[in-house]
Amino acid sequence: MKKQYKLIIGTGQTCQSCIDYFTKTTIEYKIFDTRDISCINKSIINLTNKNNFRFGYYEEAFLDDIDEAIVSPGLDINQKIINDLNQRSIPIITDIDFFKRLSDCKIISVTGTNGKTTIVTMLEYLLNQLDIKAKACGNNGISPFITLEDKFDYIIIELSSYQLQYMNNFKSYVSLISNIEDDHLERHNSFENYLNIKKKIFKNSEITFCHNNLLEYMDDVLNIRKYGYVEDDINHHSQKIYMDDTIIENLKIDKQNIYYDDISCNYRGTHNLDNILAVLSIANNLYNKKDFFKKSIRILNDFNFLPHRIEFIRSINDVKYYNDSKSTNVFSTITALKYLRKNIILIMGGSKKNLDYGKLNNYINHHVKLLVLLGENKNIINKQITTNVPKILCKTIEESVRVSYDKAKPYDFVLLSPGSPSFDMYTDFEERGNAFIEAVNSLD
The missing domain is CATH 3.40.1190.10 (Mur-like, catalytic domain)
Structure with a gap:
C-alpha cells in the first residue's frame, strides 16, 4: 500500500503544533507554504525532509500521496492550493478538527x-x-x-x-x-x-x-x-x-x-x-x-487582566499612559475611548484593513483632544476622521509617544489604541505594544 501523508499548509503556530505532535506520533507529513523560503523559520526547515517541503510552488505530483490537508487559518480560502485540493476531493481540516478526533x-x-x-x-x-x-x-x-x-x-x-x-x-x-x-x-x-x-x-x-x-x-x-x-x-x-x-x-x-x-x-x-x-x-x-x-x-477579583488591552503603563507629570495595542478594529478603539472617557491623546494607525474609521467621529469628538496618526493607513484614517480635533502625523511609535508627551497636560491620558493590525511595522500586536511601553518608559 502506498504511503500516505498529511499536508500541513503554512508554517506558523498551527504548523509548528502539528509538526510537534506528528513527530511524536510518527505520523508522516509534508509541508507547503505560499511564501519564499527566505520567510520561513529555519527551525522548521531543519526539522523537515526537504523532499517533503515546498515553498511558493509545487508540482502536481506533490499532492498525489496526500490523504488530508491541515490548513493554517490565516491562508486565504481563494489560494490555488485550496482549489487544487478541492479538485482532488482531498479533505481540508484545521488542527482543531484533528485534535477533536x-x-x-x-x-x-x-x-x-x-x-x-x-x-x-x-x-x-x-x-x-x-x-x-x-x-x-x-x-x-x-x-x-x-x-x-x-x-x-x-x-x-x-x-x-x-x-x-x-x-x-x-x-x-x-x-x-x-x-x-x-x-x-x-x-x-x-x-x-x-x-x-x-x-x-x-x-x-x-x-x-x-x-x-x-x-x-x-x-x-x-x-x-x-x-x-x-x-x-x-x-x-x-x-x-x-x-x-x-x-x-x-x-x-x-x-x-x-x-x-x-x-x-x-x-x-x-x-x-x-x-x-x-x-x-x-x-x-x-x-x-x-x-x-x-x-x-x-x-x-484576583484575576490578572491580560497585557496590551487598555493596560496602564505609568503616570508622568500626572499624565497616564495606556497600552491598548491589541486593538485591531474600530470597535475595540471605541471601547478604550469609552473606558478612559475624556482628555485623551489617541495614537492610532497600523497596517491597512477594510475598516470604516468614520464610525469613530462622534467618539473622537466627545473623548479625544488630540489624534496622533502613524502607520501604513494613517492617511486613510486622516481622511475618514472629519472632526475638528487636531491631528499630527508621525512616522514611528517612538515619535508618536514623544509628540504626545510634549502636548499632554496634567490629568490627560495618552492612549495607544491603533484600531488597526500591526503588520506594517511589527510582527504582531505584542511587539507593537512592547515598543510603545519601551518608548513610554524612556521618557523623562
Whole structure:
C-alpha cells in the first residue's frame, strides 16, 4: 500500500503544533507554504525532509500521496492550493478538527470579535479555582495538542472567524459568541458572511450562549441562552444581571464593580463586565452550586487582566499612559475611548484593513483632544476622521509617544489604541505594544 501523508499548509503556530505532535506520533507529513523560503523559520526547515517541503510552488505530483490537508487559518480560502485540493476531493481540516478526533474531553468553544482571549483565560482561571480542571487553547496561541498530555474536565477553545471558516467538526458541550462587529471584511467580503461564519460555532453544541445584544441575529439558533444586564440609568447603578433569561438575585453592578451580597469585583470597563458575565454564564452551568456566585466574584477579583488591552503603563507629570495595542478594529478603539472617557491623546494607525474609521467621529469628538496618526493607513484614517480635533502625523511609535508627551497636560491620558493590525511595522500586536511601553518608559 502506498504511503500516505498529511499536508500541513503554512508554517506558523498551527504548523509548528502539528509538526510537534506528528513527530511524536510518527505520523508522516509534508509541508507547503505560499511564501519564499527566505520567510520561513529555519527551525522548521531543519526539522523537515526537504523532499517533503515546498515553498511558493509545487508540482502536481506533490499532492498525489496526500490523504488530508491541515490548513493554517490565516491562508486565504481563494489560494490555488485550496482549489487544487478541492479538485482532488482531498479533505481540508484545521488542527482543531484533528485534535477533536483524539480527545474525549468536553469542549467549550468561544468566539467573538473582541475579548475572546480574555474570556477563555478568565474562564480557565475561574474553573481551576473552583477545582474544575480546565485548559484554554486555540486562537490564544496555545496548541490544543498539549492538552492530550494530561487529563482535564474541560478544554476551552478560542476560535477566530478564520478557524471557523475552515473547520468541519463543530461538536462542543458549550459554545458562546460574546460580540460581533464589522471586522475581517477584507477576508469575508460582507458583515453577513462574517456573522454566518461566527454562528457556525453553534453547530452540534449542547448548550449555546450569546450576549443579549446579539439576539437580533440569532433567530435561527434553537434554545440559545442569553446573558446581560438591565439598563436602568446612565450611571449603571445597581443594575440587575440575568443569565439563561433569569434575573440573578443579589448579583448587581454599578459603574465600577459587580457585587454579590457584600463581595465585589472591579470590572475595569463595560467591555470587561461583558467578559465576566460570559464567564459566569458558562461556569454557572458547570459548577451549579448554591455558593457559586459568591465564590466566583471573590475569585475573579484576583484575576490578572491580560497585557496590551487598555493596560496602564505609568503616570508622568500626572499624565497616564495606556497600552491598548491589541486593538485591531474600530470597535475595540471605541471601547478604550469609552473606558478612559475624556482628555485623551489617541495614537492610532497600523497596517491597512477594510475598516470604516468614520464610525469613530462622534467618539473622537466627545473623548479625544488630540489624534496622533502613524502607520501604513494613517492617511486613510486622516481622511475618514472629519472632526475638528487636531491631528499630527508621525512616522514611528517612538515619535508618536514623544509628540504626545510634549502636548499632554496634567490629568490627560495618552492612549495607544491603533484600531488597526500591526503588520506594517511589527510582527504582531505584542511587539507593537512592547515598543510603545519601551518608548513610554524612556521618557523623562
